[in-house]
Amino acid sequence: MTQAVNLTTGPPVDERGPRCWLRRLFAARCLVCGERGDDGRALCAACAAALPWAGPACARCAVPLPAGDALCGACLRRPPPLDAAHAAFVYGFPVDRLLPRLKFHRDLAAGALLSASMARALASRPRPDALVPVPLHPARLRTRGYDQALELTRPLARALGLPLRTDLLRRRRATAPQSRLDAPARRRNVRGAFAATARGPLPAHVALxxxxxxxxxxxxxxxLALRRLGVARVDAWVCARVP
Incomplete structure (x- = not known):
């Protein structure tokens, strides 16, 4: 008599076999803590559960707000040049471990994980006509060897089916690292640092x-540079917002 096979669970698997041993050896590891990834992902279950997904926030600057508040006091007093701003995460553990790995250590696996998370978080937002990564200055790009904003934007554009426009914006002036400066100095540091040009049709709505x-x-x-070029609406999509 032919032995019946359970189609739900499949035939028995020899956990001591070479294929299972290789799967365990090369199983995805959590990029944060090094434990085995959950369901083949690059995060373990504990680190995935700790992800600080963004909640209610100001519609113009994405700073976290109590539920029901549409705009923060700063944006009410002085509306920013952004029409909207959306963040996938609040900057905190474990995103504060993953983003520096992408930005300063060329960890493209961390970038792929974060970009996929951005696609999940931002898919329901108003769709722009194009995504525009905030560019590095050419000198910084030569030193670093890659552009972390582009590494986030390229897979994000593919995942959401949106055009990627790297021709619209360039950094025309090298600036000091923003992380070392207070808020007024940051504004002075990047004032006039960008120039916008269009080699093709100008989109009406873009997301930086x-x-x-x-x-x-x-x-x-x-x-501001994109608005001077004639872009009617400029949003910001960021991986994380510092509260």
């Missing part, structure tokens, strides 16, 4: 993409 939004100075300077 960057890794972290702290004071918003860099995104505001980039948005």
């Amino acid at each position: 993409v960057d890794d972290v939004m702290t004071t918003g100075a860099t995104l505001h300077a980039a948005a």
Whole structure:
């Protein structure tokens, strides 16, 4: 008599066999703690559960707010040049471990994980005509060897089926690292740092993409350049917002 096979669970698997041993050896590891990844992902269950997904926030600058508040006091007093700002995460553990790995250590696996998370978080937002990564200055790009904003934007554009426009914005002036400056100095540092040009049709609505939004100075300077070019609506999509 032919032995019946359970189609739900499949035939028995020899956990001592070479294939199972290789699967265990090369199983995905958590990029944060090094434990085995959950369901083949690059995060373990504990680190995935700890992800600080963004909640209610100001519609113009993405700073966290109590539920029901549409705009923060700063944006009410002085509306920014961004029409909207959306963040996938609040900057905190474990995103504060993953973003520096992408930004300073060329960890493209961390970038892929964060970009996929951005696609999940931002898919329901108003769709722009194009995504525009905030560019590095050519000198910084030569030193670093890659552009972290572009590494986030490229897979994000593919995942959401949106055009990627790297021709619209360039950084025409090298600036000091923003992380070393206070808010007024950040604004002065990036004032006039960007120039916008269009080699093709000008989109009416774009979303600037960057890794972290702290004071918003860099995104505001980039948005002003795009508005001078004639872009009607400029949003910001960022991986994380510093509260």
